[in-house]
Amino acid sequence: MNPSGELQELNVPQRVLLGPGPSDVDPRVLRSMSTPLLGHLDPEFLRIMDRSRAMLQALFGTNNRLTLAMSGTGSAGMETCLVNLLEPGDRIVVGVNGVFGTRLCEVARRCGAEVVAIEAPWGQVLEPEPFQKALAEKRTKAVAVVHAETSTGVLQPLEAIARSARAADALMIADTVTSLGGTAVALDEWGVDAAYSGTQKCLSCPPGLSPVSFGERAAAALAARKHKVQSWYLDLSLIQEYWGSARSYHHTAPISMLYALHEALRVCLEEGLPARFARHVRLSRALAAGLEALGLQLFADPNHRAPMLTTVRIPEGVDDATLRGRLLSEFGIEIGGGLGPVKGKIWRIGLMGYACRWPNVAALLGALGTLLSQSGHRCEAGAALAAAHAALDA
Numbered sequence: 001m002n003p004s005g006e007l008q009e010l011n012v013p014q015r016v017l018l019g020p021g022p023s024d025v026d027p028r029v030l031r032s033m034s035t036p037l038l039g040h041l042d043p044e045f046l047r048i049m050d051r052s053r054a055m056l057q058a059l060f061g062t063n064n065r066l067t068l069a070m071s072g073t074g075s076a077g078m079e080t081c082l083v084n085l086l087e088p089g090d091r092i093v094v095g096v097n098g099v100f101g102t103r104l105c106e107v108a109r110r111c112g113a114e115v116v117a118i119e120a121p122w123g124q125v126l127e128p129e130p131f132q133k134a135l136a137e138k139r140t141k142a143v144a145v146v147h148a149e150t151s152t153g154v155l156q157p158l159e160a161i162a163r164s165a166r167a168a169d170a171l172m173i174a175d176t177v178t179s180l181g182g183t184a185v186a187l188d189e190w191g192v193d194a195a196y197s198g199t200q201k202c203l204s205c206p207p208g209l210s211p212v213s214f215g216e217r218a219a220a221a222l223a224a225r226k227h228k229v230q231s232w233y234l235d236l237s238l239i240q241e242y243w244g245s246a247r248s249y250h251h252t253a254p255i256s257m258l259y260a261l262h263e264a265l266r267v268c269l270e271e272g273l274p275a276r277f278a279r280h281v282r283l284s285r286a287l288a289a290g291l292e293a294l295g296l297q298l299f300a301d302p303n304h305r306a307p308m309l310t311t312v313r314i315p316e317g318v319d320d321a322t323l324r325g326r327l328l329s330e331f332g333i334e335i336g337g338g339l340g341p342v343k344g345k346i347w348r349i350g351l352m353g354y355a356c357r358w359p360n361v362a363a364l365l366g367a368l369g370t371l372l373s374q375s376g377h378r379c380e381a382g383a384a385l386a387a388a389h390a391a392l393d394a
């Protein structure tokens with residue numbers, strides 16, 4: 001009756017998602033998505049949005065009124081910040097030490113901006129001095145930097161660069177897609193004017209929303225624009241009318257995704273942010289100890305490792321695609337490969353939100369140790385597990 005199989009039901013294998021995102025979704029979040037719909041202007045739904053905004057403010061470390069969730073994945077948040085703050089001819093200074101800095105440059109160019117890239121080697125942090133120098137050269141509208149660079153596993157300090165931006169009267173924009181919910185983000189304390197994130201990394205939600213927060217200086221820049229925002233869909237001056245008191249229709253809110261975000265934020269705050277961040281640090285240290293005990297070399301600068309994403313060099317003689325394929329098909333575990341210049345050279349292991357648990361670390365180290373030994377790399381899975389377990393309480 002159904003020879004080509006198009007009526008076959010969904011039947012997905014069970015996986016453990018330890019890549020750079022999406023990460024495993026918390027079962028509470030999945031359940032929340034089967035809640036019956038409310039209309040997007042139903043007073044009860046508007047209350048859910050208000051509560052989500054308050055919880056997002058807590059995660060972002062801000063009192064910014066203009067804090068909301070854009071419809072779309074993390075890249076939509078990136079585009080939201082740039083299209084709303086940049087006008088043709090504006091100058092922006094962008095930190096580039098991985099894929100997402102490169103993407104920021106690409107989006108900024110499409111806004112008609114003059115883009116100045118400040119580069120650092122992949123796996124290293126950006127230093128503040130080159131930003132100060134670039135800002136001193138010419139009037140600059142904005143500076144944009146990635147907080148947790150998911151292509152390299154580097155956690156970038158933002159405060160010094162934000163201070164330089166503020167001193168030069170430029171807006172500071174931060175990509176917190178991978179960091180939000182996994183490590184401290186403090187927009188107000190650091191002087192970050194605009195930030196965006198995504199739901200599918202440390203918030204343990206499916207991909208589909210992008211939390212965004214604009215401070216007063218960013219909101220003022222938006223209000224003072226000479227040209228209309230070139231994207232109608234991402235125009236915050238329109239969308240803030242829906243999230244704000246006017247409640248006027250712009251586009252239909254993705255109701256079920258907003259339920260998911262609401263539940264995910266509750267999960268974060270119930271655990272307590274300090275406890276949540278400490279869990280990410282503790283388990284990433286255990287993972288690092290285990291990987292080193294397997295004779296592997298970590299990739300990112302040891303002083304600036306992102307706790308939710310560990311990068312490790314692929315040992316000599318081991319084929320990237322074959323090993324990751326076997327990890328997935330034989331052990332049900334997904335990790336990420338390298339991008340761009342580090343493709344085939346590193347693996348990216350995410351321990352994000354709900355997935356950041358000891359049993360996942362143990363399963364991954366056991367599987368990796370077994371597969372690496374079989375591919376001719378001398379190591380012992382048992383010893384790696386013991387090293388990781390010991391590091392848990394170090």
Ligand SMILES: *Cc1c(COP(=O)(O)O)cnc(C)c1O
Pocket residue numbers: 021073074075076078100146148149150175176177178198200207
């Ligand atoms: C994943 C990611 C993005 C892009 O998010 P999408 O959800 O893939 O659109 C942007 N920046 C960083 C740092 C990321 O990790």
